[in-house]
Amino acid sequence: MIEIYKHQLANGLRVVVHPDLTTPLAAVNLLYDVGARDEDPSRTGFAHLFEHLMFGGSVNVPSYDDPLQRVGGDNNAWTSNDFTNYYVTLPAGNLETAFWLESDRMLELNFTPHALEVQRKVVIEEFKQRYLNQPYGDMPLLSRPLAYQVHPYRWPTIGQDLSHIKEATLEEVKRFFFTHYAPNNAVLAVAGNVVPDEVFRLAEKWFGDLPRREVPKRALPQEVAQTEARELTVRRKVPADLIHIDFHIGKRTDPDFYVNDLLSDVLSNGPSSRLFQTLVKDENLFSDINAFISGDMDPGLFTVTGRLMPGVPMDQAETAIWEQLQRIGNEGVAERELQKVKNKIESNLVFSEISFLNKAMNMAQYELMGDANEINKEIDYYRAVSTGELQEAARQIFSRTNSCTLHYLSGGEQ
Amino acid sequence: MSRTIDRKKGPAFQALEGINFIPVREVALPNGIEVSLLEAGSQDVSKIDWVFPAGAVQAGKPLLASTVGNLLLEGTATRSSAEISDTIDFYGAYLNAQTFHHNTVVTLVCLTRELPHLLPLVEDVVRNAAFDAREVDIYLNKRRQEFLLESEKVRTLAARYFGSVIFGADHPYGKQLDLSHFDTLGREELIAFHRAAYTPLGCRIVVAGQPGNDILALLTRHFGGSDWQAGNINLNGVGEGLSSPEKFHLLEKDGALQSAIRIGRPMFNNTHPDYIPLQVLNTILGGYFGSRLMTTVREEKGLTYGIGSSIVSYPKGGMWVIASEVMGEMREDATAAIFEEMQRLIDEPVSEDELEVVRNYMLGELLRQFDGPFSSSDIYRTLWEYGLDYRFYDRMVEVVKTIGPPDLQALAARYLQPGDFYTVVAGK
Numbered sequence: 001m002i003e004i005y006k007h008q009l010a011n012g013l014r015v016v017v018h019p020d021l022t023t024p025l026a027a028v029n030l031l032y033d034v035g036a037r038d039e040d041p042s043r044t045g046f047a048h049l050f051e052h053l054m055f056g057g058s059v060n061v062p063s064y065d066d067p068l069q070r071v072g073g074d075n076n077a078w079t080s081n082d083f084t085n086y087y088v089t090l091p092a093g094n095l096e097t098a099f100w101l102e103s104d105r106m107l108e109l110n111f112t113p114h115a116l117e118v119q120r121k122v123v124i125e126e127f128k129q130r131y132l133n134q135p136y137g138d139m140p141l142l143s144r145p146l147a148y149q150v151h152p153y154r155w156p157t158i159g160q161d162l163s164h165i166k167e168a169t170l171e172e173v174k175r176f177f178f179t180h181y182a183p184n185n186a187v188l189a190v191a192g193n194v195v196p197d198e199v200f201r202l203a204e205k206w207f208g209d210l211p212r213r214e215v216p217k218r219a220l221p222q223e224v225a226q227t228e229a230r231e232l233t234v235r236r237k238v239p240a241d242l243i244h245i246d247f248h249i250g251k252r253t254d255p256d257f258y259v260n261d262l263l264s265d266v267l268s269n270g271p272s273s274r275l276f277q278t279l280v281k282d283e284n285l286f287s288d289i290n291a292f293i294s295g296d297m298d299p300g301l302f303t304v305t306g307r308l309m310p311g312v313p314m315d316q317a318e319t320a321i322w323e324q325l326q327r328i329g330n331e332g333v334a335e336r337e338l339q340k341v342k343n344k345i346e347s348n349l350v351f352s353e354i355s356f357l358n359k360a361m362n363m364a365q366y367e368l369m370g371d372a373n374e375i376n377k378e379i380d381y382y383r384a385v386s387t388g389e390l391q392e393a394a395r396q397i398f399s400r401t402n403s404c405t406l407h408y409l410s411g412g413e414q
Numbered sequence: 415m416s417r418t419i420d421r422k423k424g425p426a427f428q429a430l431e432g433i434n435f436i437p438v439r440e441v442a443l444p445n446g447i448e449v450s451l452l453e454a455g456s457q458d459v460s461k462i463d464w465v466f467p468a469g470a471v472q473a474g475k476p477l478l479a480s481t482v483g484n485l486l487l488e489g490t491a492t493r494s495s496a497e498i499s500d501t502i503d504f505y506g507a508y509l510n511a512q513t514f515h516h517n518t519v520v521t522l523v524c525l526t527r528e529l530p531h532l533l534p535l536v537e538d539v540v541r542n543a544a545f546d547a548r549e550v551d552i553y554l555n556k557r558r559q560e561f562l563l564e565s566e567k568v569r570t571l572a573a574r575y576f577g578s579v580i581f582g583a584d585h586p587y588g589k590q591l592d593l594s595h596f597d598t599l600g601r602e603e604l605i606a607f608h609r610a611a612y613t614p615l616g617c618r619i620v621v622a623g624q625p626g627n628d629i630l631a632l633l634t635r636h637f638g639g640s641d642w643q644a645g646n647i648n649l650n651g652v653g654e655g656l657s658s659p660e661k662f663h664l665l666e667k668d669g670a671l672q673s674a675i676r677i678g679r680p681m682f683n684n685t686h687p688d689y690i691p692l693q694v695l696n697t698i699l700g701g702y703f704g705s706r707l708m709t710t711v712r713e714e715k716g717l718t719y720g721i722g723s724s725i726v727s728y729p730k731g732g733m734w735v736i737a738s739e740v741m742g743e744m745r746e747d748a749t750a751a752i753f754e755e756m757q758r759l760i761d762e763p764v765s766e767d768e769l770e771v772v773r774n775y776m777l778g779e780l781l782r783q784f785d786g787p788f789s790s791s792d793i794y795r796t797l798w799e800y801g802l803d804y805r806f807y808d809r810m811v812e813v814v815k816t817i818g819p820p821d822l823q824a825l826a827a828r829y830l831q832p833g834d835f836y837t838v839v840a841g842k
Binding site: 020022023024025059060061065066067069070071072073074075089090091093094096097099100101103104107117118119120121122123125126128129132133134135205206209237238239240269270271272273277280281284287288307309310336339340341343344345346347348350351353354355414 | 419421422424425427428430434454455456457458459487495496499500502503504505506507523524525552555556559560562563565566567568669670671672702703704712713714715716717718719739740741770771772774775777778779781782785786788
């Protein structure tokens, strides 16, 4: 149970606080409601490039990192298709420094051509390091456009193409900032050794004067229902064949999110899960196999992906996956099996509440989805799921017409 | 309400005094196994580590020790692999084995209320692992695939080779796993190593979290009995390292877009008096986001996504290592920039201003590292391996607060001479 205190500033900034007095530290987490889905299709990767620029100093503070490190703080950030998230941990006594730095960069960045030039290069190296110079690294660049034809989820957060990052201009950077970075488009979450009223006072002091900004209402093109199976085969210089199947499912805030999450756990959470026990251990078809859901704010994906053992024909491996998926639709799951994955969810929730930073991140995300207090109801939503719902979900999701299959074969030149 | 705040100037802040360590309770089980308990935290969760002298050094060859560790979970005389994983998952727990140079650590993380269901299973896997031939095959085939996958990454190629350059290809810290090891590892070796190393002799247990009042009774019941025979592990010695006669090594990889770089030198471990002061010097060079290397190679030149430096301590030695993946065609520029930064620490004293940032950052980092019983117990377990205790970190706090620019410059002159460093590049 996470105790949560809330307050909203006149400019729209939502503030959520959780006191955890077992730590001498505090986490300040600022979540902006902007992600790769909000990008112009000819400027993909922009939200993430922007995350880098946020560390180049702001209008009144030339360096973000230096003053934070000077008070014992540390920070990082991540960008997803839906959100951009910035977080700081620091000794609780120095909390105000984080408010100073975060409020100034929400006010206005120090936009310089030099900062853009350097971060552009850094992001290009990140693109190479993660997506081009790793075995299987380009998979998201192949699987996303297969699953999404019109929705911006069709490109990964790093961007669709290096040229988009190379061509970004300072004017576009500024426009992106003033369109999406605003108190009324963000949630500030603080967890750790703090007093809620003091956090609210600091929020008023540092963020209270920031102007509310005009944030355009999101109107993204939505996919039309897929009516036939999609397939793509590529050949690359990798040590083993791989298969990646995406199925369309609903969005994070749909009630069946919890059903789908448990369904993916039955298939692949932990060494006793179905796919691991049957396809890795019993039949030795795969060296590794996983199933997971994306949990996106717009309709997302249920993914099954595995690397084949040498000598296993692709069609045999693919048939074996389908047998396992359809078995759930045909036969359902046992009560004990469902109880097992619910137990794991419950213990994972307890483990995640050990970290004050985790709690701050989760609170911010829940508040942006509607209400931070939903965190405490989550376990009940999971507990309420029945074996019948799992079977029905499997029937709905695992059909050929709903599938997008990437065959990623070894033996290529590059 | 009208108010003005000075956005140019930050709020006042406090320097850190020190760290409040979680107290450690030391007890011994009837058969002599030492147990350390770090009881703290807001949740009723437990983390228990069983440390066995079953590392790669004792095994004497690559692959053996980690295979034995991982196969503990793949079946015993009375439980199949599937039953073991089903029990662990049903109780929402995590059980795994990690192999290091000098030991293997079996770790259980679970809700405290499930300990009575899980400890009998841990007892069984640690003592009665069966090493079923089919399970051995499955494991090694899987592991071989992972090895081949890792071998495609320039970062892995550079890291592996670097160890043999620093310590020598025959040294336990430098010996590299290769495909031939997969073909020659036999089931009998696994059984023999398990019998010798997974015994009360040299075993210790570290408990963290809120393990409840029954924890010692439970541990005694499952791990404290005299029926568990002490083994006869040969604590293989580690000889002197023999670094490569060549300072520069290039492993070419076709089609690489980036080159992985490792630059470093052999060092002593954390029991040496200069180890702690050198941590400050290392932080300045490449130990945090604002470090010299990050500033120059990433933030000024944009040659990399990340670069870092650390001093790695092993029970019988250590190394200093700078690691990065850089733009393939700019590899020479990046390497030159790294050596320039080392030289600059020798030639110019660090400013008081930069040192203040580093002092406070390091103190904050210590606070983060010691936050909570789980991370504290990992640190405590490691200290114990070196015959050290929390006083090591008291001393670190003291050194971080008091070390001055002349001390750092003298250390740089002694330990950062570019001629003492080795370079390994994988890529182009």
